[in-house]
Amino acid sequence: EVQLLESGGGLVQPGGPLRLSCAASGFSFSRFPMSWVRQTPGKEMEWVATISGSGESPYYADSVKGRFTISRDNSKNTLYLQMNSLRGEDTAVYYCAKSAYGGIIEYFQDWGQGTLIIVSS
Amino acid sequence: AVRMAQSPSSVSASIGDRVTITCRASQGIKSYLAWYQHKPGKAPELLIYAASTLQTGVPARFSGSASGTSFTLTISGLQSEDFATYYCQQYYSYPLTFGGGTKVEI
Numbered sequence: 211e212v213q214l215l216e217s218g219g220g221l222v223q224p225g226g227p228l229r230l231s232c233a234a235s236g237f238s239f240s241r242f243p244m245s246w247v248r249q250t251p252g253k254e255m256e257w258v259a260t261i262s263g264s265g266e267s268p269y270y271a272d273s274v275k276g277r278f279t280i281s282r283d284n285s286k287n288t289l290y291l292q293m294n295s296l297r298g299e300d301t302a303v304y305y306c307a308k309s310a311y312g313g314i315i316e317y318f319q320d321w322g323q324g325t326l327i328i329v330s331s
Numbered sequence: 332a333v334r335m336a337q338s339p340s341s342v343s344a345s346i347g348d349r350v351t352i353t354c355r356a357s358q359g360i361k362s363y364l365a366w367y368q369h370k371p372g373k374a375p376e377l378l379i380y381a382a383s384t385l386q387t388g389v390p391a392r393f394s395g396s397a398s399g400t401s402f403t404l405t406i407s408g409l410q411s412e413d414f415a416t417y418y419c420q421q422y423y424s425y426p427l428t429f430g431g432g433t434k435v436e437i
C-alpha cells in the first residue's frame with residue numbers, strides 16, 4: 211500500500227524559510243516522479259513542483275520559481291520542498307503526490323494527507 | 332498555461348441523483364484529463380484518468396467523457412459517501428493546472 215506522509219508545516223513569518231518533507235513507502239520510490247500540490251484557503255488546487263525519479267529535471271510553477279526548491283533523497287525514500295522568502299499567498303495545505311507511472315508529466319495516483327503552512331506575522 | 336474552467340462551483344443534490352460536472356480547457360489537451368475527489372482532512376483520491384478511464388477500485392457510478400476541449404464527470408446514483416469536492420486536472424503540458432473545484436452537497 212502506498213503511503214505518503216508529509217511533515218514540517220506550521221506557522222512562519224513572511225520572508226522566512228520552511229522545509230517540508232514527505233516520507234514515502236509501499237512502492238519503489240526512485241522509479242516515480244513526485245510532486246507538491248497545494249490547496250489554498252479558497253480551496254483552489256495549485257500545482258507547485260515536480261521532480262523526476264532520478265532527482266533531475268525539476269519543474270516549478272511560476273508563482274514559486276526562484277523561491278522554492280524540490281528535491282529528493284532516494285536512499286531515504288523522502289521528498290522535500292525547501293521554501294524561502296515565504297509570502298502570505300503561500301498559505302495553504304501542501305500535499306505530496308506520486309505520479310501514476312514513470313513519465314514526467316502525469317496525473318497523480320496517490321496523495322498524502324497534507325501539511326498546513328500559515329505565513330503570517 | 333492551460334486554463335481549466337470548471338462548473339458549477341457547487342451543486343446541491345440528493346441521494347440517488349445524477350450529478351454532472353464540466354471542465355473546459357482553454358486549448359486542446361487531447362485526453363490528458365484527470366478527475367479527483369477530495370473530502371476535508373483527507374488525501375485527494377484519483378477517480379478517472381485519460382478523460383474516461385476509471386481508476387481501479389472506483390465505483391462504476393463514476394464516469395468520465397470528453398468532447399473536444401470539454402470534459403464531463405458524471406455520478407450516476409449519488410451515494411452519501413460521494414458528498415465531497417471534485418477537481419479536474421490537465422496533464423497535457425506544464426504548468427499542470429486544476430479546475431476551480433465543484434462542491435457536491437446536500
